[in-house]
Amino acid sequence: MFSFLRRGASALALCAALSSCERIGTRMEITHTREISQYEATPKLHAYAQERFGDERLSWKTPEGWARAERSQMRPVNLTFGPNGEGECYLAMLPGGAGGVLANVNRWRKQMGQPELDEAALEQLPKKVLMGIQGVFVEVDGAYTNVGATEAKADHRLIGIIASLGEAGLFVKMVGPKALVVTNTAAFEEFVASLKLRMPQ
Amino acid sequence: MSAKPASLPARLFAFLSSYGLAVVVLSFLLLITYLGTVAQKDLGLLDSQRKYFDSWWLIHDFHLGDMVLPVPLPGGGLLMVALFFNMLCGAVIRIRKGWRTIGVLISHLAILFMLAAGFVSFLFKTEGAMPLFEGQASDQYQSYHERILEIRRFDAAGKGEPAARVIPMRHFADLAPGKARVFHAGDLPFEVQVTGYRRNANVVQSDEAGSIEGYRIQEVSNAKEDEANTSALEITVKIKDGAEQKAILWERAAEPFTVDAGGSAYTFALARMKWKLPFAIRLEDFQRELHPGTMKARKYTSHVTKITDGREEPKVVTMNVPVRDQGYVVYQASFSQGANGEQSVFTVAKNPSDQWPLWSCVAVAFGLCLHFLMHLVRFLRRALQSKTA
Numbered sequence: 001m002f003s004f005l006r007r008g009a010s011a012l013a014l015c016a017a018l019s020s021c022e023r024i025g026t027r028m029e030i031t032h033t034r035e036i037s038q039y040e041a042t043p044k045l046h047a048y049a050q051e052r053f054g055d056e057r058l059s060w061k062t063p064e065g066w067a068r069a070e071r072s073q074m075r076p077v078n079l080t081f082g083p084n085g086e087g088e089c090y091l092a093m094l095p096g097g098a099g100g101v102l103a104n105v106n107r108w109r110k111q112m113g114q115p116e117l118d119e120a121a122l123e124q125l126p127k128k129v130l131m132g133i134q135g136v137f138v139e140v141d142g143a144y145t146n147v148g149a150t151e152a153k154a155d156h157r158l159i160g161i162i163a164s165l166g167e168a169g170l171f172v173k174m175v176g177p178k179a180l181v182v183t184n185t186a187a188f189e190e191f192v193a194s195l196k197l198r199m200p201q
Numbered sequence: 202m203s204a205k206p207a208s209l210p211a212r213l214f215a216f217l218s219s220y221g222l223a224v225v226v227l228s229f230l231l232l233i234t235y236l237g238t239v240a241q242k243d244l245g246l247l248d249s250q251r252k253y254f255d256s257w258w259l260i261h262d263f264h265l266g267d268m269v270l271p272v273p274l275p276g277g278g279l280l281m282v283a284l285f286f287n288m289l290c291g292a293v294i295r296i297r298k299g300w301r302t303i304g305v306l307i308s309h310l311a312i313l314f315m316l317a318a319g320f321v322s323f324l325f326k327t328e329g330a331m332p333l334f335e336g337q338a339s340d341q342y343q344s345y346h347e348r349i350l351e352i353r354r355f356d357a358a359g360k361g362e363p364a365a366r367v368i369p370m371r372h373f374a375d376l377a378p379g380k381a382r383v384f385h386a387g388d389l390p391f392e393v394q395v396t397g398y399r400r401n402a403n404v405v406q407s408d409e410a411g412s413i414e415g416y417r418i419q420e421v422s423n424a425k426e427d428e429a430n431t432s433a434l435e436i437t438v439k440i441k442d443g444a445e446q447k448a449i450l451w452e453r454a455a456e457p458f459t460v461d462a463g464g465s466a467y468t469f470a471l472a473r474m475k476w477k478l479p480f481a482i483r484l485e486d487f488q489r490e491l492h493p494g495t496m497k498a499r500k501y502t503s504h505v506t507k508i509t510d511g512r513e514e515p516k517v518v519t520m521n522v523p524v525r526d527q528g529y530v531v532y533q534a535s536f537s538q539g540a541n542g543e544q545s546v547f548t549v550a551k552n553p554s555d556q557w558p559l560w561s562c563v564a565v566a567f568g569l570c571l572h573f574l575m576h577l578v579r580f581l582r583r584a585l586q587s588k589t590a
Contacts, residue, residue, distance in 0.1 A: 030386040032367040034351070035477045037341045045355060045466050047456035049414035049448075053404050054455050062405040067421050068453070150495075 058091070061194035063187035079191070081184050087176025089188060091195060094169045101162050104171065105138055112142035112158050128161045130170055131195050135163025144175055157181040159188060218290035226283045229275050236261055237277070245425035247346055253277055255323070285316045304572025311564035318557035326552040327476050330534065332544050338483035338508065342549035345428050347474040348374075350384075350395065350436075350450065353457075355466040367474070373398050373434065383439075390463030394437040402433035404451045413447045436469060438462075478549065479527050480509040487545040489536060501533050503545045518547065530555065 050056050058076055062068065067085060069078040077091040099107075105125070106116040117125075128137040137159070144156035159181065160173035172195070174181060174188050181188075207215070216222060237253030244252065252259050256276030263270045275283075292309040296302060329342035350368040355361045368384055373395045376382055381396040399420045407417040418433045431452040438446045440462045448458040450471035457468035486504040491497060502519040507526065516524045523532040534548040 026381075027383045027385065028368075028372055030352070030366050030368055030384050030389070032369055033364040034349075034367050034475060035364050036353070036361060037339065037475070037477055039339045039481065040341070040475075042359070042361065043353075043468055043470070044456045045359060045468065046459045049416055052454040052456045052458065053416060053451065054453075055406065059406055062403060062419065064419070065421075066403075068403045068405075 057197065059194075059196045060091075060191060063184070063190055066184075066187065066191075077195070081187070082176060082180045087174070087180050087184060089172070089174040089184075089191065092169075092171040092173070094171070101136055101164060101169075104162050104169065105136065108138055108158055108160060108173070109140050111145055111147075112140040112156065113145070113152060114140050114142050128192070130161045130163045130172055130192060131197065133163040133165055133170060135161040135170065137161055141178060153177075159185065161192065214290055217286045218295045219287075220291070222283065222287050223291065226280050226287060230277075230280050230284070233259075233274060233277055233280070236274075243425075245423075245427065247427040248423075281316060281319065285313060285320075288313050288316070301575065302572075304568045304570070304575060307568030307571065308565045309568075311561045311568060314564070315558055315561035318554040318561060321554040321557070322552050326550065326554075328548065328550040328552075329473070329476065331482065331531070331547040331549050332537065333482065333484040333503075333547070334544050335484050335487055338481050338506075340478045340481035340508075341475045342478065342547075344474040344476075348432055348452065349472060349474045350393075350434070351457075351468075351470045351472055352389070352393070353468045353470075355468065357464065359466075368393075368395070369474070374400075376434065389467075390465075391438050391440045391460065391467070393469070394439060395434055396437075397435040398432065399434070400432050401430040402451070403431075404433055404449055404454075413449050416449055418449055418451075432471060434471060438467075438469070476549075476551070478529055480507055480529075482507060482524075482531060482547070484545055485515075487536065487543055489543075498536075501536055501545070503533055503547070528553070528555075 044051070054071055054076075060077060062079060063081070066079045066081040066089070069080045069085070069088070069090075071078045074094070075090040075092055079089045081087040081089065102117070102119060102122050105122060109116060122136065126137045127134050129135070138161070139157070139159045141155075141157050143152035143154045144158065145152040155178050156175060157178040158173065158175040160171060160175075163170040172192055174184070176184070233253050237249050240249040240253065254277035257279045258273060259276050260271050260273050263272055288309060293306065293313065296306060296309070298306065327342075327344070329344045331339055331342040333339060348370040350373060352366040352368075353361050366386060366389070372384070373382065376396050376398045378397045381394050383392050383394050385392040397418060399418055401421050401423045403419040403421055404416050405419045406415055408415065409417060411417065413435065418435065424430050433449060433451040436448055436450060436458075438448070438460045440446075440460070446460050448469065450458060450469060452471050452473070454470070457470035460467050460469070483506045484503055485506055488502045488504075490499040490501075492499050500520060502517060505516050505518055505524070507514045507516050507524065509526075518524050518531055518533045520533050523530045525531075528551055530550050530552075532548045532550070533545070535546045537544045537546060
C-alpha cells in the first residue's frame, strides 16, 4: 500500500511541476462572461468622448506629470501633482460667488494662517486672466489648514486666481508644499492659460 | 555483489521526503517572508505579494553599499508546493506508523490540510468591495485588483443582454504600447484589437498626432496601493463590414464607448471585475463613532436588509461581526464621504476554504496534545514501574 502511495505522491509532484499555463497568443477567443445585476445602472449609449471623460463643459491641458483626482460638482477640474500627489490644483465654479472676491481672498489667507486684507490691500493685488475674465492673483505662504483638517501643514504655498462673472465666482487654486508649488508654478500658468469653455457640439 | 541502483521514482521519493529538502525549503520560506515583508514598503502590498509569495521564482536585488546584486530565489508558490510534497512524502508516507506516532501523524496531516487551504484560497477566493449609500441596494461586489474589458450588447430599444462578455486582465495586461492582441467571438460582428495598456494613467485632452477623439493616454507612476491605480488602454473595433473605430477606455470614464454593429449597439468599458451574490444587501442606516477629537473611527455599524428571493431579513454588520450566507462573508470595511453623502463600504469575500485553517489549527493542536499526553502517560508508567521495582 505504501509503495502505491509513494508512486502516487511522485506522480502528483511531477504533474504539479509540469502543469501547463493558459496559452496567450496574438488572437484569442472571448470565452468569459459575467452576469449583469438588476441593480446595475444602465449605461448611456453613444456618449461622446467629452461625456465619457467628464469634460462636458470645459477644456484644458493637464500639465505633464500632473494627475486627475476625483472631480465633484464643486470642482469640475481637480488635479494633483508631486511625487505622492501632495499638491492640488482645482477649478471651482460657484453660482453665488461665495461672498465675493475679498471674502474669498481672506478665506484663503486664513487657511494659510495669515491676517485678513482690507479693500485697499485687495486693490493692490496683481491681476490675472482666468477663462477670459480678469481676476485677482493671490499668493500666500504659511501653514496650510485644509477644510475639515485639524492640523496645519507647515511651509506651504497657495497661489490662485479669483474672478467674478456677475453673481458667479470662478476660482483656480493651487496649494502644496512650498518647494513643490515653486517648481510647478509654470505648469500652473500653462494650466490656467489652457482653461476654456467647451462649445456645444 | 553490488547493490541494485535505485529506480528514478524511488530516488525522486527519497529526495521529496528528505530532511535536507525540508531544511532548505523552510530556510528559503523564512528568507522570502522577510524580504517580501520589507519590500512592501517600496512596492506596496499587492506587488510584493505577487513578487515574493505568489511566484514560482523571483530575482531580488540585494543592495551592498552602492552595489546592487541581483539574486534569483525560489518564489513562495514553488516553496509551498515543495513543502507540501516534502510533508506528504516525509511526514506522512515515510513516517513510522503506529499508536506511538498517531498524534504526530494527525498534526502532519492537518498541516497538509492547511497548505491545501492556502492553495484553494489562492485559486478560488474572490474578494471585493460593495459600497452602498443609505437606501441603496446591490447584489454584486467589485474586485480590488482584477480589471476587465467588458463588452455588452444592447438591442434597438436599448435593452441590454443579461450577461456581458469579459476579457480578463491577464489577457491584456502585457499589452504595453507597441504590443497588440485581437479578441474575437463567433457571435460578435467585430473583432477588438487591444493595445497600449497602462496600469495607472490619466486621459488628457490632446490635439497631438495619434490622439483619439481629442484625447491621449498620459501614463503616471503606479500608486503603491493598487486600488488607487486607474488603468487605461486603446482599442480598435474592426467591424466585419470593414469599418474601424478607435477609442480610449479608462477605468474612471463616466460612460462606456459605444459601437453600432450588426443592428445592435455594443458598449466597451474598462472596469473592475464584478461578481454577483445569490442575495442582495440594502443599506438602511449607517452609523459611525469616532474617537473623541479625531477623525479616527472607533466603530462603524451598518444596519442592512438581506434580500433573498424577495424575502427580507434585517441584519447588523459591524467591525469584526460579518454577515455570512451561502459561502459569502460580508464585512464592514470602511466608509467614504462623497458629494452624495456618507457611503458604507463592505468587503465581500467568497472562499471555499474559509474555515479550513481553523479546522486545521484545531487538528494540529489535538494531534500534538495527544502525542504529548501519550508521552506523559508512558513516562509516568515507567516512573511508577521503576518505583515498584
